[in-house]
Amino acid sequence: MPEKRFDFAAEMTERGWPAPDETTMQGLLDIVDEGTLGASNHVTLALPLVARLAAADRPTARDEALALAEFIARTRGQGAPIVANALRWQTAGASELDPRDAARLLSDRAAEWEGAAAARRRALIEAGVTALAGTRAPLIFDYSSTVADLVRALANGPGLDRIIIPESRAIDGGRRYMTALSDLGVEIAFLPDAALDYAVTLSDAVLLGAESVTRDGGISNTVGSTPAARAAMANGIPVHGAADLFKVGDRTRDELPAPPLRRYDFLLKPGETATTAAPELEIVPPTLVTSILTEIGPVRPADLGGAVDRHRGNGEIQP
Structure with missing residues (x-):
């Protein structure tokens, strides 16, 4: 597991500021070292963590909090723009305030986030249902709570004939859709990833969630998303990502580094030896979206x- 949190502790020491306490270090473990998974979860953890540090009873508290926000943004925020964008929004103008007012601002904005994010989700789902009103058989690749909510709204509104779910074997993401959508009363086709070409012929739209979105419209999602999009486009089937604007980063697909590798040792049987290293995430090219x-x-x-x-x-992108 990465140990980037200790880099922040070293930076604090270099500036002559107090060492981060246990709560801050645990928060950094969960966020920048990804002890907890999910970019949206990291935002939910990061904003109160920054606000808490700003409220400390010492003269440097405001500047420590802003340094913490900047550290999280340039580490976890590089791969998850929603984290960097949320922290940018939270801290805007705080450096110009006295420490007490800055602490209040950071706390108020942290408290606003959850409700405003839910409002953005509702707006996205409503607009998505309108845009996909003619869709009867979506193919949904790898679990996304946003896509699950969108499919549920489609099933309960215009109606669906079938939902096509590839297994997304890399992280077993398809099974989470099976659990989340099994109560809809809609026929489900749960298919192996190797049958993607066949699966897309059963569908009339491919829906992808997004860890993040590049400025030029590339979708960062679990491996297998690009083959699904490529198969869809080859069959004249539209591919839609689902993400609010806070997930859009400042860089294009070509400006991003190659995704890191992880091991898929579950593929090996006892006694077998082989490398199983491959990316967990990939960026679907904008040309396939x-x-x-x-x-x-x-x-x-x-x-x-x-x-x-x-x-x-x-000023229309609200928290």
Whole structure:
């Protein structure tokens, strides 16, 4: 497991500030060293952690909190733009306030996040149902709570004939959809990843969740997402990502480093020896994406960067 949290402790020492306490170090373990999984979970952990440090009873508390936010943003936030974007929003203007007012601002914004994120989710689902009103048989690859909510809304609204779920064997993500959507009363096809070409012919749209989205509309998701999108496009089937605008990063797909490798040793039988290293995430190229379903409606990959700039400039991207 990475131990980036100790880099923050070293930075605090170099600045002559108090060493991070146990709560801060545990928070960093969960966030930057990914002891807890999921970018959205990391935002939920990071904002109160920053606010808590700002409330400490010492003259440097505000600056320590801002340093903590900056550290999380440049570590975990590099791979998960929602983390960096949320911290950027939380800390905007705090450096210009006196420490007490800054602590109050950071605390208030941390408290706002959950409700506002839920409102963005509702707006995304509503706009997504409208955009996908004619969809009767979505293929959903690897579990995403946003996509699960969208499929549920489609089933309960316009109606669905069938849901196609590849196994997403790398992290068994398809089975989570089986559990989450089994009560809908809609026929489910649960298929091996090797049958992706066949699976897409049963569908009329491919829906992907997103760990993050590149500025040019590439979708970071579990391995297997790109073959699913490629098979869909080859069969004339649209591919939609589902992500709110806080998940859109500042870099394009080509500007990102190669994803890290992980081991898939569950593939080996007892006594077998082989390397099983492969990425867990990949970026679906923008050329294979029809649209990103967002809280402002569907956005084409070519238009995504401009849409984010306009809404940030107008102050319309809210927490």
